[in-house]
Amino acid sequence: MSVGIVFPQQAHFSSPLMLKSGALLPVFDLVYETYGTLNAAKSNAILVCHALSGHHHVAGYYADQTENIGWWDNIIGPGRPLDTDRFFIVGVNNLGGCHGSTGPASVNPATGKHWGADFPVVTVEDWVEAQARLADILGIDAWAAVIGGSLGGMQALQWTLSFPERVRHSLVIAAAAKLSAENIAFNEIARQAILSDPDFHGGNYYAHHVRPLNGLRLARMLGHITYLSDDQMAEKFGRRQRPGAGSYSFDVEFEIESYLRYQGDKFAGLFDANTYLRMTRALDYFDPALAYDGQLATALAPARASFLVIAFSTDWRFAPFRSREIVHALVHNGQSVAYAESNCAHGHDSFLMEDAYYHAVVASYLQRITL
Amino acid sequence: MSVGIVFPQQAHFSSPLMLKSGALLPVFDLVYETYGTLNAAKSNAILVCHALSGHHHVAGYYADQTENIGWWDNIIGPGRPLDTDRFFIVGVNNLGGCHGSTGPASVNPATGKHWGADFPVVTVEDWVEAQARLADILGIDAWAAVIGGSLGGMQALQWTLSFPERVRHSLVIAAAAKLSAENIAFNEIARQAILSDPDFHGGNYYAHHVRPLNGLRLARMLGHITYLSDDQMAEKFGRRQRPGAGSYSFDVEFEIESYLRYQGDKFAGLFDANTYLRMTRALDYFDPALAYDGQLATALAPARASFLVIAFSTDWRFAPFRSREIVHALVHNGQSVAYAESNCAHGHDSFLMEDAYYHAVVASYLQRITL
Numbered sequence: 001m002s003v004g005i006v007f008p009q010q011a012h013f014s015s016p017l018m019l020k021s022g023a024l025l026p027v028f029d030l031v032y033e034t035y036g037t038l039n040a041a042k043s044n045a046i047l048v049c050h051a052l053s054g055h056h057h058v059a060g061y062y063a064d065q066t067e068n069i070g071w072w073d074n075i076i077g078p079g080r081p082l083d084t085d086r087f088f089i090v091g092v093n094n095l096g097g098c099h100g101s102t103g104p105a106s107v108n109p110a111t112g113k114h115w116g117a118d119f120p121v122v123t124v125e126d127w128v129e130a131q132a133r134l135a136d137i138l139g140i141d142a143w144a145a146v147i148g149g150s151l152g153g154m155q156a157l158q159w160t161l162s163f164p165e166r167v168r169h170s171l172v173i174a175a176a177a178k179l180s181a182e183n184i185a186f187n188e189i190a191r192q193a194i195l196s197d198p199d200f201h202g203g204n205y206y207a208h209h210v211r212p213l214n215g216l217r218l219a220r221m222l223g224h225i226t227y228l229s230d231d232q233m234a235e236k237f238g239r240r241q242r243p244g245a246g247s248y249s250f251d252v253e254f255e256i257e258s259y260l261r262y263q264g265d266k267f268a269g270l271f272d273a274n275t276y277l278r279m280t281r282a283l284d285y286f287d288p289a290l291a292y293d294g295q296l297a298t299a300l301a302p303a304r305a306s307f308l309v310i311a312f313s314t315d316w317r318f319a320p321f322r323s324r325e326i327v328h329a330l331v332h333n334g335q336s337v338a339y340a341e342s343n344c345a346h347g348h349d350s351f352l353m354e355d356a357y358y359h360a361v362v363a364s365y366l367q368r369i370t371l
Numbered sequence: 372m373s374v375g376i377v378f379p380q381q382a383h384f385s386s387p388l389m390l391k392s393g394a395l396l397p398v399f400d401l402v403y404e405t406y407g408t409l410n411a412a413k414s415n416a417i418l419v420c421h422a423l424s425g426h427h428h429v430a431g432y433y434a435d436q437t438e439n440i441g442w443w444d445n446i447i448g449p450g451r452p453l454d455t456d457r458f459f460i461v462g463v464n465n466l467g468g469c470h471g472s473t474g475p476a477s478v479n480p481a482t483g484k485h486w487g488a489d490f491p492v493v494t495v496e497d498w499v500e501a502q503a504r505l506a507d508i509l510g511i512d513a514w515a516a517v518i519g520g521s522l523g524g525m526q527a528l529q530w531t532l533s534f535p536e537r538v539r540h541s542l543v544i545a546a547a548a549k550l551s552a553e554n555i556a557f558n559e560i561a562r563q564a565i566l567s568d569p570d571f572h573g574g575n576y577y578a579h580h581v582r583p584l585n586g587l588r589l590a591r592m593l594g595h596i597t598y599l600s601d602d603q604m605a606e607k608f609g610r611r612q613r614p615g616a617g618s619y620s621f622d623v624e625f626e627i628e629s630y631l632r633y634q635g636d637k638f639a640g641l642f643d644a645n646t647y648l649r650m651t652r653a654l655d656y657f658d659p660a661l662a663y664d665g666q667l668a669t670a671l672a673p674a675r676a677s678f679l680v681i682a683f684s685t686d687w688r689f690a691p692f693r694s695r696e697i698v699h700a701l702v703h704n705g706q707s708v709a710y711a712e713s714n715c716a717h718g719h720d721s722f723l724m725e726d727a728y729y730h731a732v733v734a735s736y737l738q739r740i741t742l
Contacts, residue, residue, distance in 0.1 A: 021619035121619040181604040181627040182596060188628045189592045191621055192635075196585045198569055214567045221560045222593065225553060233552040239658065248392035248492040250562055250648055254655065256552040257559045264563075277621055284625065287610065 001078045003035040006060035006070070008100060011137050017095075017130060023120035027109060030134050031100030032056045032092040035076060036084030038138070043371045045088045045140045047131060048072065049148030049155035052223070052279045053271060055099035058091030074354040081363035086371070087144065095130045096122040096278045104274030105206060115274075117203030122278055124154050124286045128162045131155075135166065144369055146305075147171035147362075149351030150318065151279065154286045157326070160303035161288055169369055170305040171362065174315055174351040176322035177296050177329070178287040183317065186226055187280040190219035194273045203274055216273045217264035224263050229314035229347030297329040306336035308365045310358065312350035313343045338365065372449045374406040377431035377441070379471060382508050388466075388501060394491035398480060401505050402471030403427045403463040406447060407455030409509070415742045416459045416511045418502060419443065420519030420526035423594070423650045424642060426470035429462030445725040452734035457742070458515065466501045467493040467649045475645030476577060486645075488574030493649055495525050495657045499533045502526070506537065515740055517676075518542035518733075520722030521689065522650065525657045528697065531674035532659055540740055541676040542733065545686055545722040547693035548667050548700070549658040554688065557597055558651040561590035565644045574645055587644045588635035595634050600685035600718030668700040677707035679736045681729060683721035684714050709736065 010031050017025045033056050038045060048058050050071070059076035061069050070091070076082040082089055093101040096119065104119035111118075135143070146167050148156045153175025159167045179187070194200060197215030201208050228236075237256040245253040252258045292298040307330055311323035320341050330337040342358040344350035350358070381402050388396045404427050409416060419429050421442070430447035432440050441462070447453040453460055464472040467490065475490035482489075506514070517527045517538050524546025530538045550558070565571060568586030572579050599607075608627040616624040623629045663669040678701055682694035691712050701708040713729040715721035721729070 023619075121621075178610060180601060181608040181610065181625070182599075182601045184610070184625050185592075185596050185604065185627050185631055188625075188631055189589060189596070192592065192632070193564065193589055195621060196589070218560060218564055218567070218589065221556075221563065225556050225560070228553075230551060230553045233556065237552040239549060239552065239555070239661075248394075248652075250492075250566060250652065254552075254555050254559075256556050260556055260559055261563070281619075281621065290610075 001080070002073060003060040003077045003084050005063045006033050006035060006057070007062065008033050008056060010100065011134055013130075013133050017126070017133070019120050019126045020123045021121055025095070025102070025120065028095060028102035028130070029100070030092055030095070030102075030130060032090060032134060033058060033060075034091075035059050035089040036087050038088040038140070039371065041371070042139055042141065043144060044086060045090060045138070045143050046082060047135070047143050047146045047159075048076075048082070048089060048091045049127070049131070049146065049152035050091070050094065051148070051150040051152045052276075052283070053267070054152065055097060056091045056093040056101075057099070059089070072352065075359060075362065081359050081366060082147070083363075083366070087366070090134070090138065092131055092134055094122070094127045096275055098272035098275040103272065104203070104278070105272050114204070114206040116206055117274070119274060119278070121281050123282050124151075124158045125162060127155055127282070128158045131159075132163055132166065142166045142168055144371060145169035145171055145366065147173070148175075149173040150175055150348065151283055154283075158286070158288065160305040160307075161300070164302050164304040167305045169308070170303070171308045171310070171365070172323070172326060173310045174312055174318055174323075174348055175326075176318040177289060177326050179284055184284050186222060187284055190222050191277055191280055193218035193222070194277060197273075200273065205273070212273045213268040216271060216276060217268040219276055220267040221260045221264040224260060226317045227347055227349045229316065229345060231314060232345050232347055235345075296325060297332040300326070300329050300335070301333050303335060307338070308361070309337060309339045310351075310361060311341050312347070312358075313341055314345055315348045315350060317348040372451070373444060374431040374448045374455050376434045377404050377406060377428070378433065379404050379427060381471065382505055384501075384504050388497070388504070390491050390497045391494045392492055396466070396473070396491065399466060399473035399501070400471070401463055401466070401473075401501060403461060403505060404429060404431075406430050406460040407458050409459040409511070410742065412742070413510055413512065414515060415457065416461060416509070416514050417453060418506070418514050418517045418530075419447075419453070419460060419462045420498070420502070420517065420523035421462070421465065422519070422521035422523045423647075423654070424638070425523065426468060427462045427464040427472075428470070430460070443723065446730060446733065452730050452737060453518070454734075454737070458737070461505070461509065463502055463505055465493070465498045467646055469643035469646040474643065475574070475649070476643050485575070485577040487577055488645070490645060490649070492652050494653050495522075495529045496533060498526055498653070499529045502530075503534055503537065513537045513539055515742060516540035516542055516737065518544070519546075520544040521546055521719065522654055525654075529657075529659065531676040531678075532671070535673050535675040538676045540679070540736075541674070542679045542681070542736070543694070543697060544681045545683055545689055545694075545719055546697075547689040548660060548697050550655055555655050557593060558655055561593050562648055562651055564589035564593070565648060571644065576644070583644045584639040587642060587647060588639040590647055591638040592631045592635040595631060597688045598718055598720045600687065600716060602685060603716050603718055667696060668703040671697070671700050671706070672704050674706060678709070679733070680708060680710045681722075681732060682712050683718070683729075684712055685716050686719045686721060688719040
């Protein structure tokens with residue numbers, strides 16, 4: 001069942017946040033939503049971390065926009081795996097985002113202008129720090145669980161390292177302990193598409209009243225290829241042609257072209273390019289083992305959480321062996337970890353899908369959490 | 372041993388060529404090179420077909436540019452798999468190319484201006500037709516073999532269908548009988564990067580004395596990801612950082628970024644964007660089974676050639692199962708086919724590499740050809 005009508009809330013933080021880059025963010029806002037009720041012991045809170053293009057609107061819908069349903073609505077609600085009859089769920093838009101939290105499109109109080117290019121590069125560690133500030137405000141000493149898919153899974157993992165005592169369970173889904181060269185390569189091309197768009201203006205396009213729509217569109221089209229599985233694309237589109245195909249031109253001829261252009265245009269109209277740059281860079285930088293000579297087990301040793309790691313067999317962006325690297329490190333350390341692999345056909349995007357096995361695994365894991 | 376000093380030749384065709392699109396090319400030139408000696412019976416000729424970014428300079432070097440070595444030099448020469456002591460090898464720049472054959476950058480005799488956007492979309496079938504005209508000029512009734520990798524392999528396959536009596540052996544390497552939706556998706560993003568570059572000017576950039584360098588650069592960067600294997604990228608670059616990394620910016624931080632930018636810039640400086648558009652479209656369109664309700668075996672039935680099909684286990688652009696589709700169709704028809712799979716680590720690019728097993732297979736196959 002859906003959580004029904006929801007509404008966003010805003011938290012203002014007036015003490016500065018030191019970022020991993022060394023930059024200092026003097027003040028910032030985080031926009032968030034909550035579903036369910038925080039119990040008296042404040043022991044039933046779950047933090048949902050979003051991926052590259054996600055935000056705080058995770059479940060339910062807005063009273064005045066009933067079609068605007070949260071991006072992970074299928075897993076959250078009464079009786080759903082993240083059961084709001086039992087848990088208090090928090091969704092937050094990350095720092096640097098473009099859905100209400102302080103980001104490049106926000107006004108820099110020091111200048112009275114949009115941050116633009118001056119907004120610092122943020123990292124997964126920075127997001128966790130900011131989320132911890134939100135937890136403080138909400139009175140949550142420790143999360144019952146932190147959960148996320150893809151880049152969200154990296155945050156779920158980082159929480160256990162940044163604040164070992166503040167997270168009891170970490171659900172790391174369709175993620176990896178670091179990007180591969182190929183992963184970085186895809187991000188780099190997306191960034192180059194944005195950075196080289198004449199409307200980018202060095203990141204200060206707000207002042208020019210334009211947006212690098214074309215670069216962002218190309219970036220999203222490219223991202224989409226990596227979110228889907230080859231098989232699924234073959235099944236969904238194959239070589240099916242559009243009506244009027246056979247024009248021997250560079251117009252849309254194949255269904256897959258039409259789909260990608262549509263997805264690219266839609267996204268470019270809604271998302272901020274400066275945020276996209278920073279989200280992809282945060283992905284590139286994430287590598288908890290870097291400070292430990294590449295030894296992931298050493299890096300994960302401080303974690304006190306129990307882990308559920310989930311991978312999808314059709315995901316080629318973060319293939320299952322990437323998840324198993326995390327599992328192996330935890331097993332090596334004698335830490336508590338469960339691992340599941342789903343055959344959901346939707347590639348990397350599977351983590352967003354209502355796959356029966358995958359959802360049953362999450363539901364079953366969370367049901368056994370003591371509050 | 373290298374074939375040594377070579378030189379390009381030019382053939383002019385003054386009777387019009389009807390293209391698959393219905394467009395008529397009134398006159399055209401093809402630039403080509405030959406290595407070895409055509410025997411008296413003219414029975415020892417091998418045609419080498421090039422892939423997306425290839426051309427007629429397949430082997431050897433130019434007297435005044437000794438560093439300009441042909442793109443497949445490692446397989447051609449005295450004692451090499453394509454043995455010039457025995458065979459007469461022909462390399463040709465395809466119609467629509469940008470290395471001397473008539474293409475979008477050529478002057479349209481009807482207008483006295485660059486063809487630009489008006490240059491028709493060419494197909495694999497059209498290339499084979501044009502190559503047949505060249506064979507006529509050279510007095511070659513039937514090729515001992517037609518060989519190519521990737522898009523070149525598609526031409527080697529098409530030759531057996533367009534001119535069953537004119538090709539005795541077809542060597543189809545790292546190819547597929549058609550692109551998948553994912554393959555088309557990558558091409559589409561490359562094209563969109565070019566088409567949306569403000570310097571593209573609808574394809575008539577020659578008149579504006581600019582070139583869509585940025586779009587072509589992005590297209591090539593993207594192509595490069597699909598040419599390499601994930602493993603190879605991991606081994607070659609991994610997450611290695613550049614000196615001065617850690618800047619928390621969008622500058623080059625990882626080696627893979629540096630590599631891609633370098634490759635993109637280099638290519639954009641040398642290649643014509645209009646040609647790139649047409650080469651990728653030719654890839655998209657290639658689908659001999661389309662006219663036969665998707666039945667590849669039916670489509671391949673007219674071939675009279677013997678086939679050698681080679682795939683590479685690390686190639687994810689055209690994975691081995693795509694080659695085996697061709698093999699299965701030929702086997703189904705009772706046609707002559709040999710199949711080899713190499714473990715060369717270089718992904719799709721393996722077909723260009725000097726892999727011992729792969730080269731031995733080609734050498735052994737060609738040695739047994741009777742002339």
